[in-house]
Amino acid sequence: MGFSTIAIHAGNEPDPATGAVSVPIYQTSTYAQEAVGVHKGYEYARTQNPTRAALEKNISALENAKFGYAFASGMSATDAVLKLVKAGDHVILGDNTYGGTFRLFNRVLSNYGVEFDLVDTTEISNLEQAFKPNTKMVFVETPTNPIMSVTDLQAVSDVSHAHGAKVVCDNTFMSPYLQRPIDFGVDIVVHSTTKYLNGHSDSVGGFVALNDEKDAEWIQFIQNSVGAILSPMDSFLVLRGTKTLAVRMEAHDKNGRQVANFLVEHPKIQKVYYPGLTSHPQYELAKKQQKGFGGMVAFETGSLDNAKKVLERVKLCTLGESLGGVESLISHPASMTHASVPVDKREKLGITDGLVRISVGIEDIEDILEDLDQALSYS
Numbered sequence: 001m002g003f004s005t006i007a008i009h010a011g012n013e014p015d016p017a018t019g020a021v022s023v024p025i026y027q028t029s030t031y032a033q034e035a036v037g038v039h040k041g042y043e044y045a046r047t048q049n050p051t052r053a054a055l056e057k058n059i060s061a062l063e064n065a066k067f068g069y070a071f072a073s074g075m076s077a078t079d080a081v082l083k084l085v086k087a088g089d090h091v092i093l094g095d096n097t098y099g100g101t102f103r104l105f106n107r108v109l110s111n112y113g114v115e116f117d118l119v120d121t122t123e124i125s126n127l128e129q130a131f132k133p134n135t136k137m138v139f140v141e142t143p144t145n146p147i148m149s150v151t152d153l154q155a156v157s158d159v160s161h162a163h164g165a166k167v168v169c170d171n172t173f174m175s176p177y178l179q180r181p182i183d184f185g186v187d188i189v190v191h192s193t194t195k196y197l198n199g200h201s202d203s204v205g206g207f208v209a210l211n212d213e214k215d216a217e218w219i220q221f222i223q224n225s226v227g228a229i230l231s232p233m234d235s236f237l238v239l240r241g242t243k244t245l246a247v248r249m250e251a252h253d254k255n256g257r258q259v260a261n262f263l264v265e266h267p268k269i270q271k272v273y274y275p276g277l278t279s280h281p282q283y284e285l286a287k288k289q290q291k292g293f294g295g296m297v298a299f300e301t302g303s304l305d306n307a308k309k310v311l312e313r314v315k316l317c318t319l320g321e322s323l324g325g326v327e328s329l330i331s332h333p334a335s336m337t338h339a340s341v342p343v344d345k346r347e348k349l350g351i352t353d354g355l356v357r358i359s360v361g362i363e364d365i366e367d368i369l370e371d372l373d374q375a376l377s378y379s
């Protein structure tokens with residue numbers, strides 16, 4: 001079956017009670033039981049909810065995974081995955097991730113006896129050198145937020161598995177339409193569904209997709225035990241969002257390429273980070289591993305002053321954190337999404353005070369380009 005057919009039908013069975021074509025929002029905290037221990041498979045809504053179950057079927061099918069669990073946010077999904085490691089274990093984390101992911105490792109996980117090292121995984125030789133006897137997990141984002149570095153998922157999987165470590169990929173920037181990490185040997189995929197999967201900037205959520213039954217049981221156990229579940233309303237919204245994922249991602253990809261090409265030619269821009277540019281260091285890999293390049297573009301304006309001018313002059317693009325919605329969003333990673341990354345690490349990666357990130361929406365491209373053009377015409 002094709003991607004859109006799966007997106008529209010997986011998990012989206014007509015409601016058994018009424019025949020409703022759209023999975024209803026089962027807004028209930030509990031379920032009536034016929035007798036003690038006799039019920040319809042639903043006992044308490046932290047543990048099971050039909051709207052959430054439909055979404056879990058849907059996204060796991062899109063990621064080519066047997067199992068999937070929906071969480072209250074992308075961060076709680078990542079946190080659940082990190083509960084697969086224990087005190088005394090070592091984790092390798094890609095050196096450029098969403099700032100909140102770095103913060104979770106640096107400020108939370110480190111308090112529980114789990115060691116981690118940051119590694120530039122765009123070079124497999126760096127990864128090979130980073131393994132320790134107690135390395136249990138390699139966690140990467142590709143393309144990275146916001147520098148858009150691309151990691152070879154097949155190579156990371158091969159090397160990590162040879163060292164007995166599981167591979168986790170945060171696939172938020174691509175969505176399963178543009179990249180399916182499990183097809184390259186990745187063990188666990190995490191998402192912030194807040195972004196492209198929902199796609200309309202009106203829900204916060206997260207997802208874990210995987211094939212290993214034992215790990216899946218543990219993730220489900222964590223989901224129920226900790227309780228960071230996705231609500232029925234949010235499950236409904238994301239389920240509605242994924243139905244149009246393919247058409248939205250095609251449109252984001254098309255507009256993203258044009259914005260990147262426009263910025264590359266602009267005299268005020270010093271550098272553009274977008275894997276679809278032939279000048280991108282991993283352009284060939286991105287072409288091979290991804291179905292497209294997506295709608296995330298970052299660019300260097302040269303100074304905080306210049307970045308502020310662009311961010312304050314835009315009219316159509318909205319200044320704000322987040323990404324992946326139908327509307328174009330523009331942000332300042334150094335002070336917003338990556339403020340929790342120490343300044344020396346940020347600068348080494350290229351997350352300077354002059355860096356601006358745009359989540360290119362699916363408005364008419366002429367309007368997006370006109371807005372960027374007028375925002376960049378400051379003196």
Ligand code: P1T
Nearest residue numbers: 073074075098172192194205321322337
């Ligand atoms: O916000 P939340 O749903 O908890 O997702 C966290 C998260 C995880 N992974 C990636 C790659 C992300 O980009 C994010 C959240 N990112 C932003 C809010 C942002 O503007 O970059």
